[in-house]
Amino acid sequence: MSDPQDRADRALRLGTRRSRLAMAQSGQVAEQVRRLTGRPVELVEITTYGDVSREQLAQIGGTGVFVTALREALLRGEVDFAVHSLKDLPTAHPDGLALAAVPVREDARDVLVARDGLTFERLPEGARVGTGSPRRMAQLNAYARGHGLTIETVPIRGNVDTRIGYVRKGELDAVVLAAAGLNRIGRSDEVTDFLSVDTVLPAPGQGALAIECAADKVDLIASLARLDDPCTRAAVTAERSLLAALEAGCSAPVGAFADLLADGQIVKEMRLRGVVGTTDGSTLVQLSTTGPVPETYDQAMALGRELAAEMLAKGAAGLMGERAH
Numbered sequence: 059m060s061d062p063q064d065r066a067d068r069a070l071r072l073g074t075r076r077s078r079l080a081m082a083q084s085g086q087v088a089e090q091v092r093r094l095t096g097r098p099v100e101l102v103e104i105t106t107y108g109d110v111s112r113e114q115l116a117q118i119g120g121t122g123v124f125v126t127a128l129r130e131a132l133l134r135g136e137v138d139f140a141v142h143s144l145k146d147l148p149t150a151h152p153d154g155l156a157l158a159a160v161p162v163r164e165d166a167r168d169v170l171v172a173r174d175g176l177t178f179e180r181l182p183e184g185a186r187v188g189t190g191s192p193r194r195m196a197q198l199n200a201y202a203r204g205h206g207l208t209i210e211t212v213p214i215r216g217n218v219d220t221r222i223g224y225v226r227k228g229e230l231d232a233v234v235l236a237a238a239g240l241n242r243i244g245r246s247d248e249v250t251d252f253l254s255v256d257t258v259l260p261a262p263g264q265g266a267l268a269i270e271c272a273a274d275k276v277d278l279i280a281s282l283a284r285l286d287d288p289c290t291r292a293a294v295t296a297e298r299s300l301l302a303a304l305e306a307g308c309s310a311p312v313g314a315f316a317d318l319l320a321d322g323q324i325v326k327e328m329r330l331r332g333v334v335g336t337t338d339g340s341t342l343v344q345l346s347t348t349g350p351v352p353e354t355y356d357q358a359m360a361l362g363r364e365l366a367a368e369m370l371a372k373g374a375a376g377l378m379g380e381r382a383h
């Protein structure tokens with residue numbers, strides 16, 4: 059029911075993490091919501107466990123560490139809506155919250171930021187490549203093996219600026235980051251190599267944002283829904299369904315990417331690709347499936363479950379290790 063306090067001219071409160079990336083993406087969505095609703099939007103900073111803890115994400119479990127505090131603020135009515143990186147959002151949907159919009163996806167690829175403008179294939183033997191992500195480790199080590207190269211993946215954490223700093227200071231030869239994050243904070247000129255999704259599958263939902271609000275704010279949900287991109291939502295729904303069906307958390311070595319296959323101008327099918335591997339890259343289970351372009355989110359979910367079943371039949375569970383949860 060509509061809240062009598064919720065006057066149409068009151069500023070909407072957007073809950074956001076304090077990181078440069080979170081502030082950038084919240085600021086961009088805030089501007090779009092201002093234009094759509096004609097209402098002022100104010101940013102309310104919220105600190106999450108992931109911002110405070112210095113542990114490796116894979117150790118603290120990953121799932122939800124960046125979003126729980128934001129969600130609690132939504133449920134308590136302290137903020138009206140929140141913008142998350144979709145890849146940080148747990149696949150389980152909490153009661154009382156609505157995923158009001160998934161806007162058009164940014165570049166989903168991972169990229170390399172390397173010293174001296176190096177591309178991945180030009181990295182020297184034994185190059186030290188920073189990433190704390192088991193998914194990136196598995197695929198980068200496999201990619202290197204395919205080129206007769208051995209790299210050393212070095213676990214790192216910290217925000218995007220900190221990670222690039224390891225390369226600037228000469229502590230690492232390269233770091234791997236998401237293109238979308240660099241684009242959003244205006245640092246895409248740091249990229250020295252774009253890793254094709256044919257080589258390194260991104261995290262499920264990578265490059266996409268999720269705009270969440272309390273499920274009872276029906277008018278707000280209707281306004282925010284105008285920022286939704288149905289193609290992006292269908293794709294990330296399939297990717298996240300794969301992740302959920304593999305029973306893997308966001309720190310598990312799972313990559314997934316869905317795209318639409320067109321014949322000329324006519325979109326024919328949705329393709330979903332998935333990968334699971336050991337972090338040393340010695341074993342990967344990498345499969346792809348295609349289905350009709352989903353007309354409902356249930357159909358997109360079904361594609362994810364179908365691919366998960368095929369991957370599990372090929373031994374995917376054994377590769378996800380102890381950390382899968």
Ligand SMILES: NCc1[nH]cc(CCC(=O)O)c1CC(=O)O
Nearest residue numbers: 143145235236238239264265266
């Ligand atoms: N795990 C942190 C994180 N969560 C979202 C992004 C930015 C990219 C995106 O929106 O998918 C990043 C940084 C990175 O992986 O480089």
